[in-house]
Amino acid sequence: MTNSQLTLVQIDNYGPWTVTPEPRREMDLQTLQSRLFADLAQFVGSRDGYVFFTRFDNMVAITNGLDADDHRLLQESIGNRYPVTISLGTGIDASPVEALETATAGLQHAGSAQDGDRREVLSGGYLSGPERTSSDVQIAHFDVNDATGKYTDQLNEFDSFIQIEQGYATLMRYLREEYGALSFFVGGDNIISICPAMDAADYRDAIDHVEAEAGVELKVGVGIAADPHTAGMDAKHALETCRHEGTVVELSRPVDGVEVATD
Structure with missing residues (x-):
């Protein structure tokens, strides 16, 4: 029986930011996205998780072993070093796609990805030590x-x-x-x-x-x-x-x- 903990990483208000006050150079945006992914991969990877870039403004991580404090620290680290912030939604399920559905619903409930007032949302639950198994x-x-x-x-x-x-x-x-x-x-x-x-x-x-x-x-x-x-x-x-x-x-x-x- 698997028990996947999936985290959706979503850049806050990214679409509007890319064209405010005017459209930004595409290679500057590509550079920001690739560096952000690299930093996320290093942070999550150092805690034995995996991150996948998907569309870059949205990324998916499998985070079994990471708790709420790890997720908060990740948000703080990115917020201190980038001109954008990230929201994190987490879900847990035997089915990976269902875990991702839960993670996604948490962020969607907090507001649109292009909502200028939505910042650094942290939603969902995390597998605690006693709940974890060797076949998760x-x-x-x-x-x-x-x-x-x-x-x-x-x-x-x-x-x-x-x-x-x-x-x-x-x-x-x-x-x-x-x-x-x-x-x-x-x-x-x-x-x-x-x-x-x-x-x-x-x-x-x-x-x-x-x-x-x-x-x-x-x-x-x-x-x-x-x-x-x-x-x-x-x-x-x-x-x-x-x-x-x-x-x-x-x-x-x-x-x-x-x-x-x-x-």
Whole structure:
């Protein structure tokens, strides 16, 4: 049984700020967004969480292990160093997408993302120590099979990007609709998914769907742990097993204590 703690990071009043008192240079905005993401990743990552950039003005983090004080400190740190502030909504659920729905509802209830009076909202609850278990977080790390040989060394960069993104978009939609998982492109040919309690057959099903729909072949390593960092590292090691053994799905440990056969 998973229990994901998801935090929605939303820049306050960002749209109006980008054009006040007049439109700002696009590369200045891109620089601010990338630096903000880097600082969020460093802060949350140092506490064993993960952050994903999504649309940059909105970012999603899996924050199992971070409490209210951590979230307040993050807001204070960003507010002291940037011309914008951030609001944070947190939700907890066995289904990652339901946890994100709760986190989103908390911020939406406090006001619009473009409400000039809404600043540094902190909403939602946090998993306490006694509530946490060693199977709260399931992280899947997907990798495209031979992306360098098939795409990078054969096509121009934009066409390679299209191929990888088509695979990502297909996987992202399928895992969200079929399992309530959240998937994020993290560069190169890598995709990280925050998943509910899925087994090897579920992952094989998703991989087969992506190959049939987008023509992109994937493999995946899966980690299960109390926090995102540990689960993510276990997923990376499981993915290395895929590479060395020629398998398609590898789990670092059985789901819910039940041994499930892999490829």
